[in-house]
Amino acid sequence: MRNLTEANLTEAVLARTVGCEDARTRRMLQSIIRHLHAIVREVEPTPEEWLAAIRFLTETGKMCDEKRQEFILLSDTLGISMLVDAINNRMTAGGTESSVLGPFYVEGAPARERGTDLAAEDSDETATFRGRVLTPRGEPIAGAVLEVWQTAASGFYDIQDPSQPPMHLRGKFQTGADGRYEFHTLKPVSYPIPTDGPVGALLALQGRQPYRPAHSHFIVSAPGFRRLVTELFAEGDEQLDADPVFGVKSSLVVHFKSDGTDARGRPHFLVEYDFVLETA
Numbered sequence: 001m002r003n004l005t006e007a008n009l010t011e012a013v014l015a016r017t018v019g020c021e022d023a024r025t026r027r028m029l030q031s032i033i034r035h036l037h038a039i040v041r042e043v044e045p046t047p048e049e050w051l052a053a054i055r056f057l058t059e060t061g062k063m064c065d066e067k068r069q070e071f072i073l074l075s076d077t078l079g080i081s082m083l084v085d086a087i088n089n090r091m092t093a094g095g096t097e098s099s100v101l102g103p104f105y106v107e108g109a110p111a112r113e114r115g116t117d118l119a120a121e122d123s124d125e126t127a128t129f130r131g132r133v134l135t136p137r138g139e140p141i142a143g144a145v146l147e148v149w150q151t152a153a154s155g156f157y158d159i160q161d162p163s164q165p166p167m168h169l170r171g172k173f174q175t176g177a178d179g180r181y182e183f184h185t186l187k188p189v190s191y192p193i194p195t196d197g198p199v200g201a202l203l204a205l206q207g208r209q210p211y212r213p214a215h216s217h218f219i220v221s222a223p224g225f226r227r228l229v230t231e232l233f234a235e236g237d238e239q240l241d242a243d244p245v246f247g248v249k250s251s252l253v254v255h256f257k258s259d260g261t262d263a264r265g266r267p268h269f270l271v272e273y274d275f276v277l278e279t280a
Contacts, residue, residue, distance in 0.1 A: 095278035140179025155191030
């Protein structure tokens with residue numbers, strides 16, 4: 001087709017997708033094309049503005065490596081990650097609510113014994129997380145695996161901070177026959193998402209703050225149940241209603257109960273929380 005115009009260009013591009021044999025892929029491509037063309041028609045960017053958008057995406061790609069995923073950060077701050085999460089985790093039986101995975105998840109966390117202190121070498125405030133993994137009927141799930149990770153007191157994850165040992169404050173724990181889990185770690189702190197790249201510049205352009213409320217990450221899984229990706233947030237944190245990645249849900253806000261000091265004399269807090277997994 002020749003002599004394409006503003007009026008017929010979109011349909012001409014859509015027609016070129018008919019050779020895509022996979023129906024799901026074809027549907028997604030056609031939807032993306034329609035929506036991108038609609039955005040261009042609505043905004044009417046100048047060539048200079050469109051080139052600036054391309055440069056932004058180029059710089060976003062340049063910031064990605066094996067330890068940093070700027071595109072995940074972009075998805076998170078635009079609320080897309082949480083929208084995808086919400087669509088794919090519609091609750092049907094009262095399971096624990098999900099939340100964003102985040103850009104600092106690392107595969108291969110080591111298996112730890114129940115009650116292990118992930119913060120044994122740290123001197124900051126500590127916390128014990130304990131509770132059960134249950135079915136929607138309240139029955140314990142034996143052998144469920146909880147994968148946990150969080151930042152150090154500095155606000156940096158191990159893969160951001162060369163001074164931290166690999167897999168610092170990361171681990172996998174398995175529930176016993178009673179469905180119970182327990183581990184010790186640092187009391188999480190509020191911290192800023194990375195702002196030294198294009199996503200940080202985009203946040204600043206919108207006048208948005210970069211601080212996430214204090215939280216710990218969890219992946220909870222067991223055979224026959226839906227895998228749960230979630231976070232637990234500290235009650236009272238000033239950023240709970242301004243999370244730049246939109247991950248906070250009221251059911252995931254927990255109380256860190258001060259209960260004196262731990263065996264090493266560090267200020268200690270207790271969190272008791274039961275995770276409920278929905279049947280797969």
